[in-house]
Amino acid sequence: MSVVVLVEVEEGRASLVSREALTFARSLGAGDLHAVVVGPAPEAVVADCRDAGVAVVHEAGDPALERYAAAAWAAVVEAAGRAARADLVVAPGTGRGNEVLAHVAARRNLRMAANVVAVESLAPLVVQRQVVGGAALERATVDGRVRLLTMAGHAVEPSAADAPGAARVAPLALTIDPQDLRAQVVRVEKRESGDTSGLTAAKVVVGAGRGAGGPDGFAAVDRLAERLGGAVGVSRVVTSLGWRPHHEQVGQTGSRIAPDLYLACGISGSIQHWAGCASSRTIIAVNTDPDAPMVTKADYAVIGDMHEVLPAVLEELG
Amino acid sequence: MTDVLVCVKRVPDPTGEVVLTPDGMRVDGRYAGYTTSAHEEAAIALAVQVAESTGGSVTVLSVGAAESVEQIRAGIAVGATDGILVEADPDLLGPADVAAAVAEALRVREEAGRTYGLVLLGNDAADTGDFQVGVRLAYLLGRPVVAGVQTLEVDGDVATLRGEGPEGTEVYEVALPAVATVLEGGVSPKYPSVVGRMKAKKAEVETLGWTGSPVGAGREALTVPEPPPNEVTVIGEGTAAAPGLVAVLRELKVVHG
Ligand SMILES: Cc1cc2nc3c(=O)[nH]c(=O)nc-3n(C[C@H](O)[C@H](O)[C@H](O)COP(=O)(O)OP(=O)(O)OC[C@H]3O[C@@H](n4cnc5c(N)ncnc54)[C@H](O)[C@@H]3O)c2cc1C
Ligand SMILES: Nc1ncnc2c1ncn2[C@@H]1O[C@H](COP(=O)(O)O)[C@@H](O)[C@H]1O
Numbered sequence: 114m115s116v117v118v119l120v121e122v123e124e125g126r127a128s129l130v131s132r133e134a135l136t137f138a139r140s141l142g143a144g145d146l147h148a149v150v151v152g153p154a155p156e157a158v159v160a161d162c163r164d165a166g167v168a169v170v171h172e173a174g175d176p177a178l179e180r181y182a183a184a185a186w187a188a189v190v191e192a193a194g195r196a197a198r199a200d201l202v203v204a205p206g207t208g209r210g211n212e213v214l215a216h217v218a219a220r221r222n223l224r225m226a227a228n229v230v231a232v233e234s235l236a237p238l239v240v241q242r243q244v245v246g247g248a249a250l251e252r253a254t255v256d257g258r259v260r261l262l263t264m265a266g267h268a269v270e271p272s273a274a275d276a277p278g279a280a281r282v283a284p285l286a287l288t289i290d291p292q293d294l295r296a297q298v299v300r301v302e303k304r305e306s307g308d309t310s311g312l313t314a315a316k317v318v319v320g321a322g323r324g325a326g327g328p329d330g331f332a333a334v335d336r337l338a339e340r341l342g343g344a345v346g347v348s349r350v351v352t353s354l355g356w357r358p359h360h361e362q363v364g365q366t367g368s369r370i371a372p373d374l375y376l377a378c379g380i381s382g383s384i385q386h387w388a389g390c391a392s393s394r395t396i397i398a399v400n401t402d403p404d405a406p407m408v409t410k411a412d413y414a415v416i417g418d419m420h421e422v423l424p425a426v427l428e429e430l431g
Numbered sequence: 432m433t434d435v436l437v438c439v440k441r442v443p444d445p446t447g448e449v450v451l452t453p454d455g456m457r458v459d460g461r462y463a464g465y466t467t468s469a470h471e472e473a474a475i476a477l478a479v480q481v482a483e484s485t486g487g488s489v490t491v492l493s494v495g496a497a498e499s500v501e502q503i504r505a506g507i508a509v510g511a512t513d514g515i516l517v518e519a520d521p522d523l524l525g526p527a528d529v530a531a532a533v534a535e536a537l538r539v540r541e542e543a544g545r546t547y548g549l550v551l552l553g554n555d556a557a558d559t560g561d562f563q564v565g566v567r568l569a570y571l572l573g574r575p576v577v578a579g580v581q582t583l584e585v586d587g588d589v590a591t592l593r594g595e596g597p598e599g600t601e602v603y604e605v606a607l608p609a610v611a612t613v614l615e616g617g618v619s620p621k622y623p624s625v626v627g628r629m630k631a632k633k634a635e636v637e638t639l640g641w642t643g644s645p646v647g648a649g650r651e652a653l654t655v656p657e658p659p660p661n662e663v664t665v666i667g668e669g670t671a672a673a674p675g676l677v678a679v680l681r682e683l684k685v686v687h688g
Contacts, residue, residue: 121597123597181596181601183566183576183578184575184576208578208579208595208596209597211555211562212562212566212578212579215562215565215566215567215578216566216570218563218566218567219530219563219566219567219569219570219571220570222527224525224527224646224649225561225562225563226649227555227560227562227563228560239651243560244558244559244560244653245443245445245449245458245557245558245560246445246557246560248445248449248655249449249451249458249653249654249655249656250653250654250655250656251559251650251652251653252650252651252652252653252654253648253649253650253651254649254651255649256649263562295575295606296575296576296577296603296609297603298596298601298602298603299602299603299604300601300602301596301598301599301600301601301602302593302599302600302601302602303598303599316685317685341680341685341686342687343685352616353619353620355619359616359617360595362616366469366470366614366615366616367616373683373685374680374683374685383446384445384446384449385445385446395683397666397676397679398663403665408663409661410658410661410663411663412663412664413663413664413665413666413676413679414664414665414666415665415666415667415668415669415672415675415676416665416667416668416669416672417668417669417670417672418669421669421670422669422670422672422673422676425670425673426673426677428673429673429674429676429677430677430680430686
C-alpha cells in the first residue's frame, strides 16, 4: 500500500496545509508515503518532505505547467499515483486541492471525500469530514480502487516523522494533453489593495461586524489595528453591505486566520465566521450581548458598545 | 447570445442552528427553513449579467424533491427566465449522480433545440460541501471547467473569468461552451422585486425525471460536534473595562511601546 500527497508550494516551502496533510497521511500507517509537486520541486520543499517522512517526491517539470490548469495538475497527480501504485491520494483542502482532486475523481470515476478531519478505519476506508461549513461532521465510506480525500485545514498539527524519509526526487515522465489546458490561467493580476496575505499572516487581527453600524463605523477599528501592528478582518454582513471590501472577510467563504490575538468587535460569531477564526490563539470579544456565541466561545470578553470601548482602549494605550 | 444554465440546490439554511433528523442521517431544515447557498445566488447574479449583455436567457435547474421548485422560483424572481426541476430523491444522490442528472437534462434540452453556452454552479454546496458536481459535469459534457470564479464576462464565443488564487486574481479565457463554479464575493446577490415575484409565480418550470441508478454519497451518519467546554473571562463592562483589556493585551505581548 502507498499514499500520495499533493504538496502545494508557497513561498518556496511546502504550504502549511500540505505539511498537515503529510503528517496526517503518515499517521495512517498505510504504507509508503509519496509526495507529488507540480513543477520542479524546490530544495526546501524536498527538505520539508524528508522531515515529514516522505520516501519519494514526484515532480513534473513540463513547461506547460507553469501557469495553473486544474486538469493538467490532475494529470500529474494521476501519473504520481500510477508511479507510486497508490491506493490513497490526499490533497490539502484548499481551493486548488479540492479542485484538482475533483478532476482526478471525474477522470477516473472515483469517489472523493472533501474536508476530512479523521480516518476511522482504512479497510474499508471510513472518514469523518466537515459538512455544513464545519457545523456538522459526516461519517462516510469511501470505496473504490483508489480513494481520494482532501484534508480540512488545521485538523492536525504538522510534525516531523520519527525518522526522516529518503525523499528521493523522481521526475514524472508525462506529456500534458492540450485538452487539459483548455482552462488555464492566462495571467495573474497581482494583488495590491486586494491583498489578503497581510490578513492571513497577521499576528493581531482586529475584527468588526454588523456592530460597526455602517461604513463610517471603522475608524477606531482601523486605528487599533494600526496601533497593534495588525490587520482588520470583518464579517460577511460587513462585506455584503459593501461597508468593507471582500478581501477583508474572515470565515468559511473568506480568509482563515490564525493570529496570536483576534479582537472581535460587534461580531455575533456564527458557525461560518468561526470557521475562519477558530485557530486564533487568543480571542477577545467586544459585544453588547453577553450571550452572543462570539462572547461565550472567547477567552476574554468586554460587554459593551464597541464605539465606546475601542476609543477608551486607544486612549488607555496612549 | 449566450443562454446560461444555473444549478441550484435546496439546502437547510446553514446560518441557522443545525438540528438533525431522528435517524441522524440529515439536517432537519424544518426549523431553520430552506434556501440556496450564497455561491449559487452569486452564480445567478452573474448569469443574469451575461444574459443581459448578450441578449441570452437564464434557466435555473435543481435536482431534488418537488419542493426544490421554491428555490427555482426564487431564482426566477431575481432575473432568471425559466426553470427545470429534475425530480429525484435527494437522499439517494451523491455528487456523481447529480452531475449525471444535470447532464441528462442538458441532453433533453439540446434535443429540443436549446443549447447552453455556459453552465454555472456553486463551488461547493452549503450542506454537503462535496466540491465536485461542476467538475464532474464538465467531464460528462466534454467541456472545460473553471472553479472558484467570482466575476465573468462573455464576448462572442469566449468567456473571461476571474477568481482569487494564491498570488492574486487569476484570469482565464475559455472558449464556450464551458462550465464554471462560482464563489461568492465578486457580485452582489440580487433581491427580488415585486414584479420579479409575480413573474416567478407564473414562470414555466419543466419537470424531468432521471433514469440513472445512483451511486450515492457514502454517508453513514451525521453528528453535530459538542462545542468544547469554554470559560470566558469577562473583563468588565463598557469603557470601565478599557484598563483591564489593555492589561490583557500587555500580558499577551501584543502591545509594543
Ligand atoms: C454559505 C455561507 C457562508 C458564509 N460565510 C461567512 C464568512 O466567511 N464569514 C462571515 O463572517 N460570515 C459568513 N456567513 C454569514 C454568517 O452566517 C453570519 O450571517 C455573519 O457572520 C454575521 O455577521 P455579524 O456577526 O457581523 O452580524 P450579526 O450576526 O448581525 O451580529 C452582530 C453582532 O454585533 C453585536 N453588536 C451590535 N451592535 C454592537 C455595538 N455597538 N457594539 C458591540 N457589539 C454590537 C450584536 O450583539 C451581535 O452579536 C456565511 C453564511 C453562509 C450561509
Ligand atoms: N441537487 C442539486 N441540484 C442542483 N444543483 C446541485 C445539486 N447538488 C449540487 N448542485 C450544484 O453543485 C454545486 C456544488 O455542489 P457539491 O459538489 O455537492 O459541493 C452546488 O453549489 C450546486 O450549484
